Amino acid sequence: MSATRNPTDWKSDVMQKRIARRYAAERRFKLMGLFAVMLSAAFLAFLLFTMLGNGLRGFTRTEIALQVDFPASPLLLDPANITDQGLVGANLPMVTSEVAKKALGPDADALLSPTAWTSIRDAIKADPKILSRTETISVPASTVIDLAAKGKGSPQAEAAVARLKQQGVLSTGFNASFLTGSDGTDPTQVGIWGAFKGSLLTMLVTLLLSFPVGVATALYLEEYARKSWWTDIIEVSINNLAAVPSIIFGLLGLSIFLNFMHLPRSAALVGGMTLALMTMPVIVIAGRNAIKSVPPSIRDAALGIGASPVQVVFQHVLPLALPGILTGTIIGMARALGETAPLLMIGMRAFIATPPGGITDPATVLPVQIFLWSDEVSKGFVEKTSAAIIVLLVFLLAMNGLAIYLRNKFEKRW
Amino acid sequence: MMHEPQTLTPATETKMTARDVKVFYGDKQAIKGVSIDVDMDNVTAFIGPSGCGKSTFLRTLNRMNDTVASARVEGAITLDGEDIYAPSMDVVQLRARVGMVFQKPNPFPKSIYENIAYGPRIHGLAAGKADLDVIVEKSLRRAGLWDEVKDRLHDSGTALSGGQQQRLCIGRAIAVEPEVILMDEPCSALDPIATAKIEELIHELRGRYAIVIVTHNMQQAARVSQRTAFFHLGELVEYGVTSDIFTNPRQERTKDYITGRYG
Numbered sequence: 001m002s003a004t005r006n007p008t009d010w011k012s013d014v015m016q017k018r019i020a021r022r023y024a025a026e027r028r029f030k031l032m033g034l035f036a037v038m039l040s041a042a043f044l045a046f047l048l049f050t051m052l053g054n055g056l057r058g059f060t061r062t063e064i065a066l067q068v069d070f071p072a073s074p075l076l077l078d079p080a081n082i083t084d085q086g087l088v089g090a091n092l093p094m095v096t097s098e099v100a101k102k103a104l105g106p107d108a109d110a111l112l113s114p115t116a117w118t119s120i121r122d123a124i125k126a127d128p129k130i131l132s133r134t135e136t137i138s139v140p141a142s143t144v145i146d147l148a149a150k151g152k153g154s155p156q157a158e159a160a161v162a163r164l165k166q167q168g169v170l171s172t173g174f175n176a177s178f179l180t181g182s183d184g185t186d187p188t189q190v191g192i193w194g195a196f197k198g199s200l201l202t203m204l205v206t207l208l209l210s211f212p213v214g215v216a217t218a219l220y221l222e223e224y225a226r227k228s229w230w231t232d233i234i235e236v237s238i239n240n241l242a243a244v245p246s247i248i249f250g251l252l253g254l255s256i257f258l259n260f261m262h263l264p265r266s267a268a269l270v271g272g273m274t275l276a277l278m279t280m281p282v283i284v285i286a287g288r289n290a291i292k293s294v295p296p297s298i299r300d301a302a303l304g305i306g307a308s309p310v311q312v313v314f315q316h317v318l319p320l321a322l323p324g325i326l327t328g329t330i331i332g333m334a335r336a337l338g339e340t341a342p343l344l345m346i347g348m349r350a351f352i353a354t355p356p357g358g359i360t361d362p363a364t365v366l367p368v369q370i371f372l373w374s375d376e377v378s379k380g381f382v383e384k385t386s387a388a389i390i391v392l393l394v395f396l397l398a399m400n401g402l403a404i405y406l407r408n409k410f411e412k413r414w
Numbered sequence: 415m416m417h418e419p420q421t422l423t424p425a426t427e428t429k430m431t432a433r434d435v436k437v438f439y440g441d442k443q444a445i446k447g448v449s450i451d452v453d454m455d456n457v458t459a460f461i462g463p464s465g466c467g468k469s470t471f472l473r474t475l476n477r478m479n480d481t482v483a484s485a486r487v488e489g490a491i492t493l494d495g496e497d498i499y500a501p502s503m504d505v506v507q508l509r510a511r512v513g514m515v516f517q518k519p520n521p522f523p524k525s526i527y528e529n530i531a532y533g534p535r536i537h538g539l540a541a542g543k544a545d546l547d548v549i550v551e552k553s554l555r556r557a558g559l560w561d562e563v564k565d566r567l568h569d570s571g572t573a574l575s576g577g578q579q580q581r582l583c584i585g586r587a588i589a590v591e592p593e594v595i596l597m598d599e600p601c602s603a604l605d606p607i608a609t610a611k612i613e614e615l616i617h618e619l620r621g622r623y624a625i626v627i628v629t630h631n632m633q634q635a636a637r638v639s640q641r642t643a644f645f646h647l648g649e650l651v652e653y654g655v656t657s658d659i660f661t662n663p664r665q666e667r668t669k670d671y672i673t674g675r676y677g
Contacts, residue, residue: 301520304587307506308506
């Protein structure tokens with residue numbers, strides 16, 4: 001005889017309490033999630049705010065307009081010989097100093113950047129006809145004046161800025177040479193182009209090495225390799241490689257590429273190879289997951305009408321897996337782009353004042369350049385460091401944007 | 415959908431034969447010695463409860479089981495007298511000659527045109543673009559899909575309805591001019607109207623291709639086939655003329671199955 005069950009009283013106090021608890025738990029969970037999102041948004045906003053606040057000043061430069069009366073100046077320059085060689089030989093630094101002292105007073109040398117004469121040189125190179133007349137040329141102010149004009153100077157410097165402003169020769173504008181120049185000793189003259197180009201070349205080497213090798217590895221392991229203890233070992237090793245600290249890869253690059261293979265030190269080639277070692281496992285893992293997620297029905301369909309295994313892989317599986325592979329590749333490349341430690345190991349921390357011409361030339365990369373500038377004593381480098389960080393972030397955003405574009409372009413829905 | 419009673423055409427040409435075929439997955443035996451003949455003029459249906467091995471056996475006929483690493487096939491299967499498991503047999507060519515339509519419609523995520531054109535292209539069956547256009551139209555017509563898609567050949571094949579997708583897959587199989595078409599429960603994912611269209615299509619294709627259809631739907635087997643093979647637990651229990659199997663089964667197990675005792 002079974003006991004008869006009473007009908008459930010859905011309105012009882014116990015039930016009501018249970019419902020209240022359930023709703024409370026849901027509210028708590030939602031609040032926690034919201035809090036987490038707000039916290040990360042706040043951190044991001046703080047990062048962007050401080051970065052832009054400091055960094056945007058790095059893209060501007062204070063300049064002083066100098067009236068140069070070329071015919072009256074003691075310039076020793078053959079007007080018929082306006083070549084790089086001829087200009088280097090001319091006494092431009094002295095002339096600049098003379099002209100500045102006449103216009104701005106005896107302390108002019110402290111007001112102008114030590115390399116101010118290069119602006120005059122560039123003006124002559126651009127238009128030699130100015131040698132026969134008086135020309136107003138803007139030259140960069142010294143770091144002290146630059147900082148004071150941006151509101152961060154000593155009282156003496158502030159006074160000098162006030163005096164220059166009264167003369168109407170001071171201007172602060174966008175500093176194009178920051179984007180076109182390279183590393184230097186004077187913060188008013190340094191630029192990011194050398195490091196940017198170095199990063200570009202290094203990434204190119206990394207991509208060209210790690211993408212084909214990574215994709216081929218992923219395809220082989222997923223499509224061809226038979227399951228055995230041997231492929232298990234390879235799989236575990238690749239997964240572990242992806243988690244190895246990056247500095248270890250730097251040591252590996254140092255001992256293999258430099259000490260054993262004797263490749264050029266500090267070059268984008270070696271940097272790219274080292275970073276490729278680091279990026280490849282990431283691409284392999286992402287690639288295998290993307291290949292795994294291609295529905296087996298597509299393989300069946302292709303095999304069923306007589307496509308060969310190679311045709312199945314290259315005409316069906318790979319195109320469908322490509323968006324996922326690209327996502328993984330970009331994650332790996334973004335990590336490689338921000339990497340500093342392994343590159344320090346292979347000598348990419350050298351002071352390099354000319355942009356690399358090719359992958360075997362000495363080069364530096366953006367994160368290393370940031371690291372180097374952050375170590376500088378001169379106060380002018382502080383805002384340059386932040387500005388370089390902005391350039392790095394923009395580079396990263398551009399790469400991610402490209403990845404999203406490519407993924408959407410290749411993504412097929414079914 | 416009314417059709418004339420399913421009469422058996424006297425077999426003129428035996429297309430495929432299987433003799434004492436055994437299939438193993440690792441240590442487990444899935445097919446226990448099946449012998450069967452498939453001829454050109456009659457549709458052969460494989461029926462039986464789930465897991466009885468009918469799909470497994472079907473996949474041995476075009477060596478799709480090769481893709482399963484642990485699968486092993488014993489016995490002899492021939493196509494036009496040639497052993498398809500012989501080392502000299504090229505599996506790619508075999509699958510072009512023995513086409514397959516799957517349970518779930520699986521068009522490529524490409525245009526309707528590309529779905530049909532893919533097979534002829536990889537096998538070099540079309541002499542040029544114009545020739546390919548002809549093949550695509552002919553295949554879609556035979557698959558009974560031409561009138562529905564002729565104005566949108568370059569739309570995605572995956573945007574079609576389920577029934578249309580399945581007919582596209584049949585058209586894709588037809589496009590490489592196979593001799594045999596294997597259908598693995600082609601209507602199990604379709605609604606009754608789409609199912610009726612596929613069944614009608616099978617009638618129209620009969621005679622041109624040797625057709626083998628696996629189905630769990632006994633009424634469908636009765637409607638579309640002239641010969642029926644009943645599988646149970648990896649064995650071929652009974653193989654004969656469809657009307658005999660359904661009206662006068664000789665084996666007790668067949669009788670139990672078609673009267674709904676298990677399944």
